[in-house]
Amino acid sequence: MHRNDYRCKQLRIFLTAICSLGMWLPMYAQKGQQERAVSELVARVLPTYKDSFEFETIPKGSKDSFNISTGTNGKVCIKGNNGVAMASGFYHYLVDYCHANITWDSRQLEIPAILPKLKSPIGKSTLYDARYYLNYCTYNYSMSWWDWDRWQKEIDWMAMHGINMPLALTGEESVWSEVYKEMGLKNTDLNSFFSGPAYFSWFWMGNLDAWNGPLSAHWMERQKKMQLQILSRERSLGMTPILPAFTGHVPKALKHYYPSAKIKNTNWDAGFEDIDILAAEDPLFDKIGQLFLEKQTAIFGTNHLYSADTFNENVPPSNDSTYLDGITKKIFASMQTVDSEAKWFMQGWMFHYNKAYWGEKQVSALLHAIPKDRLVILDLYSESHPMWETAHAYYGRPWIWNMLQNFGGNIGMFGRMDAVAKEPYLTFKKPEAGNMIGIGLAPEGIEQNPALFELMLQNVWASDTIAVSSFLHKYIRNRYGDTSTVLNQAWDILHKTVYNGGLGEGTPESIIVAHPMLADSSQRVRTSLNYAPKDLVVAWKLFLEAPPKIYKNEGYLYDLTDVTRQVLANYAYSVYTNWRNDLALKDWKNFEIHSGEFLQLMKDMDMLLASNRHFLLGKWITDARACGITIEEKDLYEKNARDLITLWGDVLVV
Numbered sequence: 001m002h003r004n005d006y007r008c009k010q011l012r013i014f015l016t017a018i019c020s021l022g023m024w025l026p027m028y029a030q031k032g033q034q035e036r037a038v039s040e041l042v043a044r045v046l047p048t049y050k051d052s053f054e055f056e057t058i059p060k061g062s063k064d065s066f067n068i069s070t071g072t073n074g075k076v077c078i079k080g081n082n083g084v085a086m087a088s089g090f091y092h093y094l095v096d097y098c099h100a101n102i103t104w105d106s107r108q109l110e111i112p113a114i115l116p117k118l119k120s121p122i123g124k125s126t127l128y129d130a131r132y133y134l135n136y137c138t139y140n141y142s143m144s145w146w147d148w149d150r151w152q153k154e155i156d157w158m159a160m161h162g163i164n165m166p167l168a169l170t171g172e173e174s175v176w177s178e179v180y181k182e183m184g185l186k187n188t189d190l191n192s193f194f195s196g197p198a199y200f201s202w203f204w205m206g207n208l209d210a211w212n213g214p215l216s217a218h219w220m221e222r223q224k225k226m227q228l229q230i231l232s233r234e235r236s237l238g239m240t241p242i243l244p245a246f247t248g249h250v251p252k253a254l255k256h257y258y259p260s261a262k263i264k265n266t267n268w269d270a271g272f273e274d275i276d277i278l279a280a281e282d283p284l285f286d287k288i289g290q291l292f293l294e295k296q297t298a299i300f301g302t303n304h305l306y307s308a309d310t311f312n313e314n315v316p317p318s319n320d321s322t323y324l325d326g327i328t329k330k331i332f333a334s335m336q337t338v339d340s341e342a343k344w345f346m347q348g349w350m351f352h353y354n355k356a357y358w359g360e361k362q363v364s365a366l367l368h369a370i371p372k373d374r375l376v377i378l379d380l381y382s383e384s385h386p387m388w389e390t391a392h393a394y395y396g397r398p399w400i401w402n403m404l405q406n407f408g409g410n411i412g413m414f415g416r417m418d419a420v421a422k423e424p425y426l427t428f429k430k431p432e433a434g435n436m437i438g439i440g441l442a443p444e445g446i447e448q449n450p451a452l453f454e455l456m457l458q459n460v461w462a463s464d465t466i467a468v469s470s471f472l473h474k475y476i477r478n479r480y481g482d483t484s485t486v487l488n489q490a491w492d493i494l495h496k497t498v499y500n501g502g503l504g505e506g507t508p509e510s511i512i513v514a515h516p517m518l519a520d521s522s523q524r525v526r527t528s529l530n531y532a533p534k535d536l537v538v539a540w541k542l543f544l545e546a547p548p549k550i551y552k553n554e555g556y557l558y559d560l561t562d563v564t565r566q567v568l569a570n571y572a573y574s575v576y577t578n579w580r581n582d583l584a585l586k587d588w589k590n591f592e593i594h595s596g597e598f599l600q601l602m603k604d605m606d607m608l609l610a611s612n613r614h615f616l617l618g619k620w621i622t623d624a625r626a627c628g629i630t631i632e633e634k635d636l637y638e639k640n641a642r643d644l645i646t647l648w649g650d651v652l653v654v
Helices: 003-029 033-045 083-098 148-160 172-182 187-191 197-204 217-236 283-300 321-338 349-353 360-368 392-396 417-428 450-461 468-480 485-496 533-544 554-585 588-609 617-626 631-645
Strands: 053-057 065-070 076-080 122-125 130-133 263-266 275-278 305-307 343-347 375-379 399-403 436-441
Touching: 033 053, 033 083, 033 148, 033 217, 053 083, 065 083, 076 083, 083 122, 083 148, 083 450, 130 399, 148 217, 172 187, 172 197, 172 217, 172 283, 197 631, 217 283, 275 283, 283 321, 321 343, 321 360, 360 392, 399 417, 417 436, 417 450, 417 468, 436 450, 450 468, 468 485, 468 554, 485 533, 533 554, 554 588, 617 631
Parallel strands: 053 076, 130 436, 305 343, 343 375, 375 399, 399 436
Antiparallel strands: 065 076, 065 122, 263 275
16 A cells, blocks of 8 residues: 555544544533433433433443432432443333333323332342343334434333344434445445435345345435434443444446456345446455444444445355455454444344354354454344254354344234243253354344343343243233233233244234235245134233223223234134135135125225324335325335335235
């Protein structure tokens, strides 16, 4: 490298660091910042009682912890070693002493006028250094159209449930725009690169280009502003957000400006065009990777944690261990050149998705290319298909046990309650589990099955396995604002049916959501159940027998709607079977009767779901349109919103 080029490069890195330091150091340096952040959280969640709590930061022991007591002034005093610990202490007090409950769909906050006093202080500490949250796909299946108000509620929820390492991807397109424009590309080049807003998860993971674009300058500015708010709030609470790094996905136009670049094509799915991947051995790879991190740090700051997945649902071009070692080292080097403290977070999903490729030799080569203390593996699907067991616990690398649970943002009732109540703790205690440092949530979609997520996050402050029945009875009391024998019975049935899920990928789906066909299932729709449909009918009837005093409770109304929807969705299959058999027998009279029943059932389900705002399509569409400022932009976002939940791409997959 020419000496002047070297000096310019070093100066750029120095200025980036100074800019980042100037942006973030005051926030960290202000005494009491995290106490104030938690006090502001209380004011948002429980404004009437905002002056009834006081918070104090205490030195960290070996693990994060909090303790709760009643002060001499009558206030509830919550001490913790950071904002997340204090916020968790606040929520623990609400749940255990005020019988409150906060989920995505409802808030049961009927708090006693005089807050309960503690006879003696209580304390909790966590076994887990890392409590990870989010999946790339969550950013679109659930979060595509979120505004700051919705993000603010989510960050509060995260803090109260002990999350300290959230994936933070919002607004990254603005960083990439700056990178490629500095490299000579124009807006017209990037219009055929950036996807539409509902498809960024797969754009970020290097699966597709341009789909449902182009992207407006307004969108980029909106999301950039949002990311600054998100990161500021998360950091003020003591969280350490995980930002992305470069993995090789480049615009097709790059070849025009850099004709000697070593670029290969790859295809994620037959319904989409090939994308371009820059070879790691090309000097341009280092340049782009470093430039991206410099600009990202200058704009968004850094906590030195970076997400990068080179081969997400794509088969590498070679299974040679030397190749895997080389490309992994190159990616990490591009991080480390800019940030000497860089730590790489890698999804272990690829080891599950492409088992035929990822043999012991390949996994070992990839993992050993990075120093042990600089790589964290996200065992993404631990509750069903834990990969650490076949991957030698990732050869001593730190790794995190995750509940995936949801695929595609589907809303069916589903989960593995017994697994998430026991396996995190049991695995953590196993010597053969190696260096398990934490637990997390990695669902493709959220805002569904709230009881399951509440149960999973009980593990954060638990010191043993969790008794599901005891948890559920307490959850029912808190969620509905009262005890109920029939609802306890109903939830015991839900535990044994929908929440005793098999090993399939996510919730079974209703035949109603499949495109028209005469088969039992398709590649994208799995209709088989692991329980007898009639058993769920019993739970539904018990929900209808709930005491009238909870009829207006928002959580009860959500659960009643959801159980009814699931019962009807299950019943649809038997009606479908009837008219399909009629068709095979050419029994046109009965075909007309049974097909009419099927169509009426769909209308009935629409009427049911229209009764509860959490199940409305209209909100999804309205939120999408609200993100635009011109009619053209609003129309494009509505197309994105509709496509994602119906066709997904142009091609119907059978």
